[in-house]
Amino acid sequence: MSRVYNFSAGPAMLPEDVLKKAQQEMLDWNGKGASIMEVSHRGKEFMSVAEQAESDLRELLAIPANYRVLFLQGGATMQFAMVPVNLLRGKKTADYINTGAWSKKAISEAKLYCDVNMAATAEATKFSTIPDFKSWQLNPEAAYVHYTPNETIGGVEFHWLPETGDVPLVADMSSTILSRPIDVSKYGVIYAGAQKNIGPAGLTIVIVREDLIGNTVAPCPTLFDYKVQAEAGSMSNTPATYSWYIAGLVFKWLKEKGGLKGMAEINQRKAEKLYAAIDSSSFYQNPVEVKSRSWMNVPFTLANPDLDAEFLKLAAENGLTTLKGHRSVGGMRASIYNAMPEKGVDALIAFMQEFERKQA
Numbered sequence: 001m002s003r004v005y006n007f008s009a010g011p012a013m014l015p016e017d018v019l020k021k022a023q024q025e026m027l028d029w030n031g032k033g034a035s036i037m038e039v040s041h042r043g044k045e046f047m048s049v050a051e052q053a054e055s056d057l058r059e060l061l062a063i064p065a066n067y068r069v070l071f072l073q074g075g076a077t078m079q080f081a082m083v084p085v086n087l088l089r090g091k092k093t094a095d096y097i098n099t100g101a102w103s104k105k106a107i108s109e110a111k112l113y114c115d116v117n118m119a120a121t122a123e124a125t126k127f128s129t130i131p132d133f134k135s136w137q138l139n140p141e142a143a144y145v146h147y148t149p150n151e152t153i154g155g156v157e158f159h160w161l162p163e164t165g166d167v168p169l170v171a172d173m174s175s176t177i178l179s180r181p182i183d184v185s186k187y188g189v190i191y192a193g194a195q196k197n198i199g200p201a202g203l204t205i206v207i208v209r210e211d212l213i214g215n216t217v218a219p220c221p222t223l224f225d226y227k228v229q230a231e232a233g234s235m236s237n238t239p240a241t242y243s244w245y246i247a248g249l250v251f252k253w254l255k256e257k258g259g260l261k262g263m264a265e266i267n268q269r270k271a272e273k274l275y276a277a278i279d280s281s282s283f284y285q286n287p288v289e290v291k292s293r294s295w296m297n298v299p300f301t302l303a304n305p306d307l308d309a310e311f312l313k314l315a316a317e318n319g320l321t322t323l324k325g326h327r328s329v330g331g332m333r334a335s336i337y338n339a340m341p342e343k344g345v346d347a348l349i350a351f352m353q354e355f356e357r358k359q360a
């Protein structure tokens with residue numbers, strides 16, 4: 001079977017060049033007569049892979065020197081707890097912005113540790129908008145402000161940066177990191193599970209400003225302490241070595257593709273043509289306000305939901321897979337991360353138009 005265009009929200013497609021390289025190196029990595037999965041994380045070979053991955057990521061995101069980069073496990077979900085544990089620093093309250101399903105999960109976990117001030121919520125529009133910054137009720141005493149720049153399920157994305165002054169800004173970038181350049185210096189913490197736009201599941205990247213670490217709530221599990229992890233080079237215990245290695249290959253691939261500026265141009269073009277196809281037809285709909293539409297996750301519905309099953313079946317027969325929407329939303333969702341080639345989006349659009357024509 002040939003490779004399909006896989007629109008999964010995560011674990012998602014990886015670049016084919018990366019998979020081929022990993023395949024080539026599988027049985028005999030670097031002349032070791034072993035795969036990289038079978039060598040010590042403390043050996044000098046793996047250490048050099050780990051360090052190279054970090055330095056390539058630093059270059060891609062232009063991460064300032066006063067930020068630590070951690071390669072952890074536990075997913076973005078574990079960060080929902082690690083963020084308050086590390087960032088409260090003696091304070092009792094934190095600001096959260098509620099833009100959908102992932103924000104809500106972050107909020108309920110934070111409530112285990114502190115008072116959550118929901119500074120803004122898009123609940124009233126069923127999470128099809130992003131509340132205007134003017135309406136945010138930020139608390140100057142908050143330990144930090146947490147938001148979700150891209151809501152993977154609802155398909156809403158911030159195309160602007162909240163300015164929170166001296167209160168550290170914390171971002172769950174799981175489904176948008178590396179899709180475009182960002183100014184890391186504006187953030188206190190950025191975290192992301194790998195399986196959307198970085199690499200395989202099992203790895204979580206945390207980028208944290210150095211002065212924010214070292215003052216955790218007590219008692220703090222050792223592995224939850226950013227400072228412990230930073231001092232141990234993320235090797236306080238055995239890290240997700242294979243995922244780390246693949247992430248490193250993805251970072252190299254991104255550099256070859258022109259870095260994040262190049263990626264942003266392609267991502268914007270891919271998203272705009274898909275939204276244009278949806279908007280130009282009454283057969284398909286996207287519920288999100290135009291200025292907050294995600295470049296990465298494009299949910300859409302068919303005017304007649306009785307056709308959903310047929311749409312999904314025919315799409316899969318045409319090599320366009322995993323288009324079923326999240327169970328909480330229904331309809332369809334096309335996740336078009338960095339690794340989704342523009343040709344895949346073109347093929348999806350052509351299929352959608354053909355499907356509509358046949359039904360008319």
Ligand SMILES: *Cc1c(COP(=O)(O)O)cnc(C)c1O
Nearest residue numbers: 075076077102152172174175193
């Ligand atoms: C997928 C996702 C998560 C959950 O990630 P896990 O790695 O499964 O814990 C959290 N936040 C966002 C925005 C996501 O897209």
